[in-house]
Amino acid sequence: MSSSLFPDISELKKKVVNPHITIKGYRVHTKASEKYVDVILNYPKHKLKWDGSVPIEYRRTGVKVETCGDIANHLQKAYILMSPENYHAWLEKQNEYWEGSRAVVTKPFFEGLKTSSWKCCSCELPSNPNFARRIQDLKEMGYTLATDTKRYCSKCKKNTTHLIMLHLPRGGKTGYETWSQKLRKRILIVLENYDVYDGRKSTHLLPDHKFSEIRWDENTKEENSDDMSVADIQKKFQLINNQRNQQKREVCRKCFQTGKRGYPFNIKYFYEGDETWPKNVSKTGKEAENGCQGCGWYDMEKWRVELQKKLNRP
Numbered sequence: 098m099s100s101s102l103f104p105d106i107s108e109l110k111k112k113v114v115n116p117h118i119t120i121k122g123y124r125v126h127t128k129a130s131e132k133y134v135d136v137i138l139n140y141p142k143h144k145l146k147w148d149g150s151v152p153i154e155y156r157r158t159g160v161k162v163e164t165c166g167d168i169a170n171h172l173q174k175a176y177i178l179m180s181p182e183n184y185h186a187w188l189e190k191q192n193e194y195w196e197g198s199r200a201v202v203t204k205p206f207f208e209g210l211k212t213s214s215w216k217c218c219s220c221e222l223p224s225n226p227n228f229a230r231r232i233q234d235l236k237e238m239g240y241t242l243a244t245d246t247k248r249y250c251s252k253c254k255k256n257t258t259h260l261i262m263l264h265l266p267r268g269g270k271t272g273y274e275t276w277s278q279k280l281r282k283r284i285l286i287v288l289e290n291y292d293v294y295d296g297r298k299s300t301h302l303l304p305d306h307k308f309s310e311i312r313w314d315e316n317t318k319e320e321n322s323d324d325m326s327v328a329d330i331q332k333k334f335q336l337i338n339n340q341r342n343q344q345k346r347e348v349c350r351k352c353f354q355t356g357k358r359g360y361p362f363n364i365k366y367f368y369e370g371d372e373t374w375p376k377n378v379s380k381t382g383k384e385a386e387n388g389c390q391g392c393g394w395y396d397m398e399k400w401r402v403e404l405q406k407k408l409n410r411p
Contacts, residue, residue: 102123102125102132103123103132104163104164104165104168105165106120106122106123108165109134109165109168109169111165112165112166112168112169113169113172113173114169115172115173115176117138117139117140117141117176118136118137118138118139118172118173118176119136119137119138119139120134120135120136120172121134121135121136121137122134122135123135124150124245126243126244126246127354128350129244130154130156130311130350130353130354131152131154131155131156131243131244132152132153132154132155133150133151133152133153133243134150134151134153134168134172135149135150136148136149136150136151136172138175138176138179140180140181143180143181143182145181147179147213148215149213149215149243149261149263150243150245150261151171151172151175151243151263152241152243152263153168153171155241156311156314156381157236157237157239157241157268158239158241158267158268159268159314160241160268175263175265178263178264178265178266179213179263179264179265183264184213184264187264187265187266188211188264191207191211191267194238194267195207200234200238202225202231203231203234203235203238205223206222206223206225206231206232206234206235207235207240207262209221209222209223210222210235210242210260210261210262211262211264213261213262213263213264214261215245215248215259215260215261216259216260216261217248217250217252217253217257217258217259218257218258218259218260219250219253219257219258220250220252220253220257221252222260232260235262238267239267239268240262240267241262241263241265241268242260242261242262242263243260243261243263244258244259244260245258245259245260245261246258277321277323279323280321280322280323280325281304283323283325283330284304284330284334284336285302285304285336287327287330287331288304288330288331288334288335288336290302290336291336291398292336292337292338293335293336293337293397293398293401294337294338294341294361294397296401299338301338301339302336302337302338303336303337303338303339303342304334304335304336305334305335305336305337305342305345306333306334307332307333307334307335307389307395307396308333308385308386308389308395309345309346309349309353309389309394309395311346311349311350311353312349312353312380312381312382312385312386312389313381313382314381314382314383316382316383317382317383335396335397335398337397345394348394349394352374352392353380356373356374357372357373357374358370358371358372358373358374358391358392359392359393359394360372360392360393360394361393361394361397361400362393364393364404366393366400366404366407367391367392367393368391368399368400368403368404369390369391370388370390370391374388375387375388
């Protein structure tokens with residue numbers, strides 16, 4: 098893995114003083130913007146070795162450790178928490194959590210991953226038409242998962258995507274905001290079922306946050322009340338279909354990782370700024386929304402209007 102993404106691996110190994118932690122290497126999961134240290138955690142007392150990945154950049158729970166010293170400390174904490182001695186207490190807390198949860202569609206995925214061992218997504222986890230959403234739900238609930246897209250599955254007889262859940266304390270919920278069905282219907286009415294991508298009224302549209310959640314932090318998420326004002330709805334949301342929602346998510350992820358802003362229809366136009374993310378604007382948090390201004394994917398209707406003005410000038 099590129100040294101520009103991680104600190105020196107040999108220096109990290111020197112910093113890790115616990116002889117029962119073996120560093121295998123660094124790894125990055127670009128699609129989820131997650132970084133890991135692949136490790137083997139040895140627990141001689143229990144005659145057990147855990148071969149897994151410890152996230153060192155995991156925005157869902159706010160984890161981001163960058164220096165060798167901080168990563169070494171992070172791994173030592175993970176070693177303690179991942180001890181077999183702590184598993185049953187962790188599982189009891191999770192069972193209590195799920196007893197009060199109405200996420201019945203997502204629960205089978207937790208059940209499949211709760212053993213903290215690698216699970217093949219093709220043959221060892223529930224089949225679901227919205228598989229990615231279920232995994233995202235678990236992350237938004239505060240669970241720590243690692244992904245390996247090229248791990249060999251003895252059942253499938255090939256490399257497949259695997260997931261592993263770490264039995265760490267659940268972090269804060271920093272993912273998507275939620276809204277009631279009543280508010281969702283109201284958003285569609287206020288925005289007049291207008292598809293901002295196609296520029297016409299349509300059906301089967303989704304309320305889309307203009308400000309991409311990949312740049313949110315724990316202070317960004319807000320409550321969406323059923324009586325949200327028309328002005329707030331117009332400022333915060335736009336309507337697109339599911340395909341464009343997925344497309345926008347990939348564009349925003351690439352922007353977050355590379356600092357290069359995307360543009361729809363392959364038209365490199367920005368009504369504010371240019372292709373490069375502003376140097377004086379934070380990558381995450383509420384302030385980051387200022388860096389989205391001018392991008393067609395952020396506010397597609399305003400982008401279209403401003404582009405048309407430019408074309409109309411003599």
